Amino acid sequence: MESYAIRTHELTKSFGSILAVNKLNLKIPYGKTYGLLGPNGAGKTTTIRMLNGIISSNSGEIYITDKDIKSHEKYVKMISGFLPESPGLYQKLSAREFLIFIGELYYLPKSVIISRVEELLELFGLSERANDLLEGYSRGMKQKVCLCAALIQDPQIIYLDEPTSNLDPAIARMVKDLIKELVVRADKTIFICTHQLDVAQELCDQIGIINNGILKIEGSPTEIIENTGAKNLEDAYLKVMGVSKMEDLLSWRENGEFNKKVVTSGKGKVKKRKRVVV
Amino acid sequence: MEPEYESQVNKRKLWLTIAKNEIKLRTSSFRNNRKRFFIFSYLILILWAFIIAPLLFDSFMPTIAAQNAGIFKPVVALLIESFMMILFLIILMLPLNNVYNKDEKGVKESLVASPVLARDIFLGEFLGKLPLYTFAVLIFAPIVVGMINPIIDLTVIQYIIIYTCAFGLVYFANLIGSLISSWLEHKILKSESARDWGKALIMILTIVMVIMMYAVIFFINEILMNPELKNWLSFYPSLWFSNIILYGIDPLLLNSYILNIWFSIGLAICIPLMILYLSYKKAHVFYSLEGISTKSTSVTKQGRNFYSMINKLAGRKFGGLVIVQMKLFLRKKANLARIAYVLGSVGFMAWFTSSTMDDYKGLILSSSILIVLGGLVSSIMLGHLIFINTKDIIWVYKKSPRGIKGLVYSYLLNMLVIGIFISLFITILHSLFAKIGLLDAVIFFSLFLAYIPISMLQSIGLQCLNPAFGEKDSNMKSNSIISMLIMQPAIMMPIFFLIFFNPETVLMMRIVMLAPVFIFNILVGTILLYIGMKKLNKIE
Ligand SMILES: Nc1ncnc2c1ncn2[C@@H]1O[C@H](COP(=O)(O)OP(=O)(O)OP(=O)(O)O)[C@@H](O)[C@H]1O
Ligand SMILES: [Mg+2]
Numbered sequence: 001m002e003s004y005a006i007r008t009h010e011l012t013k014s015f016g017s018i019l020a021v022n023k024l025n026l027k028i029p030y031g032k033t034y035g036l037l038g039p040n041g042a043g044k045t046t047t048i049r050m051l052n053g054i055i056s057s058n059s060g061e062i063y064i065t066d067k068d069i070k071s072h073e074k075y076v077k078m079i080s081g082f083l084p085e086s087p088g089l090y091q092k093l094s095a096r097e098f099l100i101f102i103g104e105l106y107y108l109p110k111s112v113i114i115s116r117v118e119e120l121l122e123l124f125g126l127s128e129r130a131n132d133l134l135e136g137y138s139r140g141m142k143q144k145v146c147l148c149a150a151l152i153q154d155p156q157i158i159y160l161d162e163p164t165s166n167l168d169p170a171i172a173r174m175v176k177d178l179i180k181e182l183v184v185r186a187d188k189t190i191f192i193c194t195h196q197l198d199v200a201q202e203l204c205d206q207i208g209i210i211n212n213g214i215l216k217i218e219g220s221p222t223e224i225i226e227n228t229g230a231k232n233l234e235d236a237y238l239k240v241m242g243v244s245k246m247e248d249l250l251s252w253r254e255n256g257e258f259n260k261k262v263v264t265s266g267k268g269k270v271k272k273r274k275r276v277v278v
Numbered sequence: 279m280e281p282e283y284e285s286q287v288n289k290r291k292l293w294l295t296i297a298k299n300e301i302k303l304r305t306s307s308f309r310n311n312r313k314r315f316f317i318f319s320y321l322i323l324i325l326w327a328f329i330i331a332p333l334l335f336d337s338f339m340p341t342i343a344a345q346n347a348g349i350f351k352p353v354v355a356l357l358i359e360s361f362m363m364i365l366f367l368i369i370l371m372l373p374l375n376n377v378y379n380k381d382e383k384g385v386k387e388s389l390v391a392s393p394v395l396a397r398d399i400f401l402g403e404f405l406g407k408l409p410l411y412t413f414a415v416l417i418f419a420p421i422v423v424g425m426i427n428p429i430i431d432l433t434v435i436q437y438i439i440i441y442t443c444a445f446g447l448v449y450f451a452n453l454i455g456s457l458i459s460s461w462l463e464h465k466i467l468k469s470e471s472a473r474d475w476g477k478a479l480i481m482i483l484t485i486v487m488v489i490m491m492y493a494v495i496f497f498i499n500e501i502l503m504n505p506e507l508k509n510w511l512s513f514y515p516s517l518w519f520s521n522i523i524l525y526g527i528d529p530l531l532l533n534s535y536i537l538n539i540w541f542s543i544g545l546a547i548c549i550p551l552m553i554l555y556l557s558y559k560k561a562h563v564f565y566s567l568e569g570i571s572t573k574s575t576s577v578t579k580q581g582r583n584f585y586s587m588i589n590k591l592a593g594r595k596f597g598g599l600v601i602v603q604m605k606l607f608l609r610k611k612a613n614l615a616r617i618a619y620v621l622g623s624v625g626f627m628a629w630f631t632s633s634t635m636d637d638y639k640g641l642i643l644s645s646s647i648l649i650v651l652g653g654l655v656s657s658i659m660l661g662h663l664i665f666i667n668t669k670d671i672i673w674v675y676k677k678s679p680r681g682i683k684g685l686v687y688s689y690l691l692n693m694l695v696i697g698i699f700i701s702l703f704i705t706i707l708h709s710l711f712a713k714i715g716l717l718d719a720v721i722f723f724s725l726f727l728a729y730i731p732i733s734m735l736q737s738i739g740l741q742c743l744n745p746a747f748g749e750k751d752s753n754m755k756s757n758s759i760i761s762m763l764i765m766q767p768a769i770m771m772p773i774f775f776l777i778f779f780n781p782e783t784v785l786m787m788r789i790v791m792l793a794p795v796f797i798f799n800i801l802v803g804t805i806l807l808y809i810g811m812k813k814l815n816k817i818e
C-alpha cells in the first residue's frame with residue numbers, strides 16, 4: 001500500500017445532533033501542502049482537531065505516517081505541530097516564558113528549547129518584546145507567538161488553522177514564504193484551513209472544499225478550476241458552494257421596513273461589496 | 279444624518295433597552311419562561327413577606343420581649359440600625375465584587391459602535407439590577423418587620439414606612455456601589471497590574487466587612503449605654519433610613535440624635551435622587567466607553583534563585599511546568615490576597631485552639647484539628663483555582679504528548695510548594711501559641727504540609743469534572759459547596775474517633791485522629807481526580 005503522511009477513512013464526528021464531519025476520506029502525501037476550504041461551520045476545525053488527537057472521532061480511522069492514531073497517540077502528538085484557531089495563551093507569561101513552557105510540554109531538552117525559542121522569536125521579530133506579558137500583545141502578535149509554539153518541536157506535519165488571518169501584510173507574506181520554505185527545504189507536510197482563497201491558491205498543492213462536513217471536491221487548484229469550468233478559484237469555490245445570485249442576496253432590501261428608515265447609512269456599504277457573476 | 283432619523287434615535291430610550299437586556303442576562307437560566315419565573319418568585323416572596331415571616335416571628339419574639347421587658351425598645355432600635363448598616367455595606371459591595379470579573383470587553387466595544395451614550399449604559403445597567411435587588415428586600419425586610427411587629431403591633435402606615443425605607447436603602451446602596459465600581463473599572467484601574475491590585479483590595483474589603491459585622495455584635499452593649507456615640511456616624515446613609523423607621527415606631531427613639539426626623543427624611547430623599555441625577559448627567563466623568571487599556575508589563579529576572587530552587591525540588595520531569603504554574607499563580611495579586619486569607623484564618627484558629635487547650639492531649643487534639651482545617655481552607659481557597667483563565671490553554675495541554683495530566687500534576691505540585699510556606703507560617707504560630715517543642719513542631723509541619731495536597735485532590739478532581747474557567751463562574755460556587763460538603767466528615771472524624779476509641783498513648787491519639795481523615799481524603803480525592811481527568815480528557 002502506498003504511504004501517506006495523513007490518511008483518513010470514513011472519518012465521522014458529530015456533536016449531539018450536529019454532524020460536523022461526515023465520512024471524510026483524505027490522502028495527503030509526504031512533503032505536500034494541503035488546503036481545506038469551506039464556509040464557517042463546515043467542519044474544518046473539527047477535522048484538524050481530530051487529526052491532532054485533541055478530540056476523538058465517532059467512527060472511521062486516521063493514519064498519520066501510516067500509524068493508527070488510536071494506538072500511537074503520543075507519537076502523533078510529538079510529530080505534529082498545531083496552530084489553533086483562537087490563540088490559547090497564558091496571559092500572565094511573557095512570550096519567551098510561554099514558548100519555553102511549550103517546549104517543556106513536548107519533553108524537549110532544556111538547551112534545545114532555549115536555542116529554538118530564540119531562533120523563532122528572532123524569525124518572527126518578537127525578540128524585542130519577548131519579556132512582555134502576553135496580556136499586552138495585540139491579536140496578530142499573539143498569533144505569531146502561537147505560530148512559534150506550533151513550530152517549536154520541529155514537527156514533521158504542521159496543521160495551521162487560519163494561519164494568516166490576523167497578521168499584517170508583511171508578516172502574512174513572511175508566513176507564506178515560511179510555509180513554502182518548510183515544504184521545500186525541510187520536507188514538511190502542511191495542512192492548512194483557510195477562508196483566504198488567494199492563500200490557498202498560492203500555497204497548496206492540493207485543495208479540498210468541505211461543506212456541512214462533506215468533502216465536495218478535491219484536487220490541485222488548476223484541476224478544480226478546470227473541472228468546474230470556472231475562471232478562477234474564487235469562482236470555482238462559489239460554484240461548488242452553490243451560492244445564489246447576488247440579486248437574491250439583496251432582495252430583502254427591496255421589501256423591508258429598513259428601506260424607509262435608515263436608507264442613507266446602509267446603501268453605500270452594501271454596494272461596495274464585490275459583485276460576483278455566477 | 280437625516281433629521282427624521284436623528285429624531286428617531288433620540289426618541290428611543292436607549293437606557294431602557296440596556297436595562298431590559300441586563301435583566302435578560304441575569305435571568306438567562308430561566309430564558310424559556312422568564313415571565314413565569316418573575317411572577318412565581320414574586321408570589322413566593324410576597325407570601326413570605328406578609329404571611330410566613332410575620333407568623334414565624336410572632337411565635338417566638340413575644341417571649342423574648344417578655345424576658346427583657348425594660349430595655350427592649352432600644353435593643354430593637356439598635357438591631358434595626360445595625361442590620362441596615364450591614365445591609366447597606368453588603369449591597370454596596372456586590373457590584374464591587376463584579377468589577378474585575380466582567381469578561382465583556384468585546385460586548386462593550388459593539389456598544390460603543392452604536393449611538394448609545396455612557397449615561398444610557400450606566401442608567402440602564404443600574405435599573406436592570408433593580409428587580410433582583412427587589413428580591414433581596416422582600417427576603418430581608420420581613421426579618422426587620424418581624425422583629426418589631428410583636429412588640430408594637432405595626433399599623434399599616436408603619437408597614438409602608440418600613441418597606442419604603444428598606445427599598446430606598448437598598449436601591450441607594452446599589453447606586454453608590456455601581457458608581458464606585460464603574461469609576462474603579464473605567465477611570466482608575468486601567469492597567470492590568472492595577473486591576474490585579476484592585477481585586478486584592480476588594481478581597482480585603484470583604485474581610486473588613488466581616489470584621490465590622492463582628493464589631494457591631496461585640497460593641498452592642500457599649501452603644502446601648504451611650505446612644506450619643508451614634509452621632510459620629512450620622513453621615514452614614516443607612517442611619518437616615520433607619521431613623522425614619524425608628525421615628526415611625528416611636529418618636530422618642532430619635533431623641534439622642536443630632537439628626538432629627540426632618541433632616542433624616544430630607545437626606546434620605548434628596549441625596550439619592552441628587553446622586554442619581556448627577557450620575558446620569560455626568561456619567562462620562564466616571565464611565566468611559568474607551569475600554570480598558572493594557573499597559574504592557576515586562577517580566578523581570580527577579581526571583582531567579584527561587585525558581586531554580588523549585589525547579590530542583592520538582593524534578594526534571596515537572597520542574598518547568600511547575601515553575602510556569604508558580605509564576606502564573608503569584609503574578610495575580612488576588613491570589614496573594616487569597617494566601618493571606620488562608621494564613622489569617624488558619625492562624626486565627628491556631629491562636630484560638632491552642633489557647634483553649636491546656637494539657638498535652640488537648641494539644642494533640644488542637645493540632646489535629648488545625649491540620650484538618652488548614653487542608654480544608656487551602657483546598658477551598660486555592661485548590662479550586664486550577665482552571666482559572668485556562669479555557670484555551672486546555673487545548674494546548676491536550677495537544678501535547680503530556681495531555682491534561684501535565685496541567686493537573688503541575689498545579690498539584692505548585693500547591694505543594696505554596697503549601698510549604700503556609701505550613702511553615704502556621705507551624706511557627708502554632709509553636710509560639712501552644713509552646714511546643716521542636717520534635718512536635720516538625721511532626722506538625724510534616725503532617726500539615728502533607729494534608730494540603732491530599733485535601734486538594736478532591737477540589738481539583740471536582741474542577742476536572744466540572745471546570746470553572748472564571749472566578750465568578752457558577753461552576754465555581756457549586757464546586758466549592760460540594761467540596762465543603764465532602765470535607766464535613768473530615769472535620770468531624772478526629773473528634774468522633776477520639777471519643778470512640780479513647781486512645782491512651784500520644785502516638786495512638788495521633789493515629790486515631792488523623793489516619794482515618796488522611797485515608798478518607800486520599801480515597802475520595804483520588805477517585806474524584808481519576809474520574810475527573812477521564813472526563814476532562816474527553817472535553818470537546
Ligand atoms: N465543541 C463543540 N461542541 C458542539 N458543537 C461543535 C463543537 N465544535 C464544533 N461544533 C459544531 O461543528 C460544526 C463544525 O464546526 P467547525 O468549528 O469545525 O467549523 P469550521 O469549518 O472550523 O468553521 P470556521 O470557518 O467558522 O472556523 C459547527 O456546526 C459547530 O457548531
Ligand atoms: Mg474553524
